[in-house]
Amino acid sequence: MTNTNLKVAALVSGSLLLISCGSDEPAMPELSFEEALQEKLIMAKAGDVINIPAGVHEITRSLSLNVSGVTIAGEGMDQSVLSFKNQIQGAEGFLVTANDFIIRDLAIEDTIGDALKINESNNVQVLRVRTEWTSGPLSTNGAYGIYPVQSNNVLIDEAVAIGASDAGIYVGQSSQIVVRNSRAEFNVAGIEIENSTFADVHDNIATNNTGGILVFDLPNLPVQGGRNTRVYDNQIFENNTDNFAPEGNIVASVPAGTGLMIMANDNIEVFQNSFTNNDTANVLIVSYLINGLPLDDPNYDPYPEAIYLHDNQFEGGGETPDSEPLALLQSTTGQPIPDIVWDGMLADGKVAEDALCFSETGNTSFVNLDASNGFTQPSFEASAHACNLPRLSEVSLSTTVK
Amino acid sequence: MTAAIVRSLIMGACFTIVYACSESPPVFHDTERPLRLSDWKLFTITDGEFVPSQASLVFRPANQLFTDYAHKLRTLWLPAGAQAKIVEDEIDYPVGTILSKTFYYPRASSTELLNSSDAGLDKILLAENQLIETRLLVRKETGWDAFPYVWNDQQSEAFLRVAGASKSISLSGNFDSSANESLNFTYFVPNENQCSGCHTTVHPDGDMHPLGAILSQLHSGGSSNNIASESQLDRMLARGWLSETVASTESAESWQNQSAAVDQRALAYLNIHCGHCHNPNGAADTSGLILDGSQAPAVSMGVCKPPVAAGGGAGDLQYGIVPGHPEQSILLYRMQSIEPDEMMPELGRSLVHREGVNLIKRWIAEMPGNC
Numbered sequence: 001m002t003n004t005n006l007k008v009a010a011l012v013s014g015s016l017l018l019i020s021c022g023s024d025e026p027a028m029p030e031l032s033f034e035e036a037l038q039e040k041l042i043m044a045k046a047g048d049v050i051n052i053p054a055g056v057h058e059i060t061r062s063l064s065l066n067v068s069g070v071t072i073a074g075e076g077m078d079q080s081v082l083s084f085k086n087q088i089q090g091a092e093g094f095l096v097t098a099n100d101f102i103i104r105d106l107a108i109e110d111t112i113g114d115a116l117k118i119n120e121s122n123n124v125q126v127l128r129v130r131t132e133w134t135s136g137p138l139s140t141n142g143a144y145g146i147y148p149v150q151s152n153n154v155l156i157d158e159a160v161a162i163g164a165s166d167a168g169i170y171v172g173q174s175s176q177i178v179v180r181n182s183r184a185e186f187n188v189a190g191i192e193i194e195n196s197t198f199a200d201v202h203d204n205i206a207t208n209n210t211g212g213i214l215v216f217d218l219p220n221l222p223v224q225g226g227r228n229t230r231v232y233d234n235q236i237f238e239n240n241t242d243n244f245a246p247e248g249n250i251v252a253s254v255p256a257g258t259g260l261m262i263m264a265n266d267n268i269e270v271f272q273n274s275f276t277n278n279d280t281a282n283v284l285i286v287s288y289l290i291n292g293l294p295l296d297d298p299n300y301d302p303y304p305e306a307i308y309l310h311d312n313q314f315e316g317g318g319e320t321p322d323s324e325p326l327a328l329l330q331s332t333t334g335q336p337i338p339d340i341v342w343d344g345m346l347a348d349g350k351v352a353e354d355a356l357c358f359s360e361t362g363n364t365s366f367v368n369l370d371a372s373n374g375f376t377q378p379s380f381e382a383s384a385h386a387c388n389l390p391r392l393s394e395v396s397l398s399t400t401v402k
Numbered sequence: 403m404t405a406a407i408v409r410s411l412i413m414g415a416c417f418t419i420v421y422a423c424s425e426s427p428p429v430f431h432d433t434e435r436p437l438r439l440s441d442w443k444l445f446t447i448t449d450g451e452f453v454p455s456q457a458s459l460v461f462r463p464a465n466q467l468f469t470d471y472a473h474k475l476r477t478l479w480l481p482a483g484a485q486a487k488i489v490e491d492e493i494d495y496p497v498g499t500i501l502s503k504t505f506y507y508p509r510a511s512s513t514e515l516l517n518s519s520d521a522g523l524d525k526i527l528l529a530e531n532q533l534i535e536t537r538l539l540v541r542k543e544t545g546w547d548a549f550p551y552v553w554n555d556q557q558s559e560a561f562l563r564v565a566g567a568s569k570s571i572s573l574s575g576n577f578d579s580s581a582n583e584s585l586n587f588t589y590f591v592p593n594e595n596q597c598s599g600c601h602t603t604v605h606p607d608g609d610m611h612p613l614g615a616i617l618s619q620l621h622s623g624g625s626s627n628n629i630a631s632e633s634q635l636d637r638m639l640a641r642g643w644l645s646e647t648v649a650s651t652e653s654a655e656s657w658q659n660q661s662a663a664v665d666q667r668a669l670a671y672l673n674i675h676c677g678h679c680h681n682p683n684g685a686a687d688t689s690g691l692i693l694d695g696s697q698a699p700a701v702s703m704g705v706c707k708p709p710v711a712a713g714g715g716a717g718d719l720q721y722g723i724v725p726g727h728p729e730q731s732i733l734l735y736r737m738q739s740i741e742p743d744e745m746m747p748e749l750g751r752s753l754v755h756r757e758g759v760n761l762i763k764r765w766i767a768e769m770p771g772n773c
Binding site: 027031087090091095112119120121142143144147172218220248250296 | 437438554556559566594596598599605606682685700706707708714715721741773
């Protein structure tokens with residue numbers, strides 16, 4: 001519409017109104033970038049691609065998408081930035097409940113809560129997305145960076161997650177998951193797979209977190225029985241950042257200097273990773289009971305079982321453990337904490353081999369902390385764990401995103 | 403092109419004439435998304451008063467949600483000849499039904515709004531009140547659809563704001579019987595997705611549905627100055643909007659009912675403020691915290707339950723509810739917070755609801771047991 005048209009139209013309608021009721025036609029409000037984007041997200045149809053142009057776009061309220069089959073595409077994780085520095089509403093930056101969802105090539109920065117939460121969505125791809133809190137590791141940072149929960153067929157590829165006060169990349173209560181080629185840095189947990197089944201976590205870099213990679217199963221959740229995760233070909237080094245999670249959260253109990261931590265999960269295969277200089281321990285395998293929290297869930301199995309480690313490389317680590325029993329162990333032995341640490345807790349009728357098998361090359365060291373007996377008789381004897389378990393199969397994402 | 407524009411504007415102007423100058427019944431729009439609230443003809447502004455169409459029923463649910471101390475005027479309208487049925491013990495409204503909820507505050511001065519108890523007016527004098535927003539829930543062929551309309555400063559029209567809106571408000575008065583105060587805050591009008599955040603209780607595949615205009619909520623008289631005290635369901639029957647009596651339904655408990663037991667009031671409060679998401683099928687079932695009244699006050703209601711993904715919302719506390727210790731309970735901490743990443747409910751308030759906090763505080767303080 002040209003200016004002239006507008007003027008003519010305004011003139012006509014104005015005079016008509018004047019004649020009829022003596023009031024002006026009220027004016028439509030203008031939309032900001034943020035409002036226009038949210039409106040696009042609401043009005044989107046399956047197949048739409050919503051572009052986020054290069055630039056830093058300030059967003060003050062949570063964005064959300066409920067329409068399936070939509071792609072959000074930026075021009076690069078350092079070019080297209082959604083900045084929530086001045087966010088005033090919403091518990092997350094971008095909340096998605098939509099199947100067949102792709103988000104790529106953009107950054108979500110400084111959200112007040114979680115950065116990208118994807119709830120109950122199937123067939124999800126998060127590609128070359130960066131979530132970051134730009135002021136460094138602070139307990140006031142949001143909890144999760146990339147956060148799919150109760151979702152299936154999830155691919156996170158070439159993502160970057162920095163500064164989350166809980167987990168940088170967190171997949172919870174989900175199934176069929178691949179997290180690969182990504183980098184997690186300066187989070188409390190770099191990458192966390194929780195209460196999930198069939199996950200492949202590979203070719204990632206986890207460094208400068210409190211704990212590099214966590215595989216947890218927790219009680220009192222609608223989806224539990226976490227199992228079948230493969231952690232392989234990752235570089236997990238120098239995860240020695242002080243724990244900055246707000247108290248009360250389970251990750252607040254992760255010792256600074258943890259490479260990989262497995263809690264209460266079953267059927268986990270850990271192979272071909274390099275663990276370097278994680279100062280509490282390169283690998284911690286524990287039961288939920290180690291937390292000393294009350295447990296009221298008859299359906300929950302707090303013990304890790306069928307954990308299988310092989311062909312990993314260990315270098316350094318365990319020098320300054322951030323954990324009372326481990327610090328005591330270190331001062332008693334005068335040695336760094338061994339590469340693989342198991343709390344030694346077993347379900348009734350189970351033996352050591354049921355919990356943990358490893359066949360590592362080289363001089364891999366091990367300790368059973370004897371946590372069931374108040375850490376009184378730690379054992380460095382690894383022979384009970386010299387066994388092999390069947391390899392787990394590769395996760396194949398069963399549906400290609402349209 | 404120009405001619406077409408002029409034509410459409412003339413049509414628009416004609417609508418305005420009808421809207422402003424005389425009453426005509428509400429109009430159901432099935433496929434269009436009117437940008438102006440006036441296009442629905444649900445209200446007129448006559449002699450400085452905002453008045454619902456006489457064809458609508460002004461109603462008030464038994465157990466009400468807190469929205470930053472805003473007053474609310476709710477209407478229900480069914481198209482002529484249409485009738486709601488009772489299906490699976492709930493009202494199934496016919497296509498064309500329009501529910502509205504208008505949020506407003508009394509004025510304290512030209513710049514300040516006044517906190518006072520909501521008398522449940524069935525029309526609003528604009529000289530004494532400020533309209534903020536009107537939300538519609540419309541029953542279409544495809545299901546319920548939500549439309550948030552935001553009033554302009556002149557109070558002459560409300561515009562569809564798909565993406566919501568925000569407004570700075572200064573609210574003065576007595577809050578929770580304490581001294582006179584003035585609270586400055588940003589009032590948020592939800593976007594359409596946020597509407598479904600509460601109105602879709604089965605997540606994610608359920609449909610939106612009404613929360614106030616339901617059997618248990620309409621059983622009471624909607625007690626207030628101007629709303630008749632006979633059962634609101636009877637009023638619907640009298641209009642021919644309901645096909646059968648439903649006397650067997652129980653009325654929802656109101657958290658405001660001072661004569662009810664504290665635990666009943668507390669459960670009613672949690673149900674209406676939290677249960678939309680915190681139910682076994684809701685968006686917040688990921689937390690394992692269920693607050694819709696379907697669970698006993700045990701671990702699934704937060705008693706001695708560690709947080710799952712609360713982040714800073716845990717407030718450095720260990721458990722959702724510590725019996726006898728409201729000050730150690732995350733549930734109360736989150737109700738008392740106004741930080742977007744900590745506060746609960748996440749939507750619908752920018753202020754702390756002090757009366758609600760006091761109720762839940764007392765309930766936890768009196769709860770037996772320990773962690």
